[in-house]
Amino acid sequence: MRSQYEYLAVLGVCVLITMPLEWMGRGVYRRAPELARAIAPVLVVLAVWDVVAVLRGHWSFHPGATTGWLVGGVLPVEEILFFVAIPLCAVLTYEAVRGRSGRWSRNG
Secondary structure, three states: OOOOOHHHHHHHHHHHHHHHHHHOOOOOHHHHHHHHHHHHHHHHHHHHHHHHHHHOOOOOOOHHHOOOOEEOOOEEHHHHHHHHHHHHHHHHHHHHHHHHHHHHHHHO
16 A cells, blocks of 8 residues: 655655764765755756656656645656755765765775
8 A cells, every 4th residue: 555655755764864974974964055056957857857758658656655746737746856865865875985985094
C-alpha cells in the first residue's frame, strides 16, 4: 500500500541521514549562495527534461505516492524537491569526505 507522502518521506530521510555531514565537511549549509549556484542548473535542466518527458508520455509519476501538488500543472512538487535534495545530499557527502581526507592524509 502506497502513501501519498511516500516520495516526500524518502527525500526527507535522505536529507536527515546526510545532515550530520555538515559538521564533518566545510559547512555546506553555511555557504547557501554557493550551494544554490551549484544546484540551480541541475534543477532547471532536469525539470525541463521531466516536463518534456511527461508531456510526450515517456514517463509519469505514481499518483498514489505523490501529494498531487503539481508545479506548472505537470510535475509533482516532490520531483522538484528531488532535484534539490539529492544534489544537496551529494554535496554534503562530497564535502564531508573531502574534509576528512585532508585530516587523514595529515595523520597518516
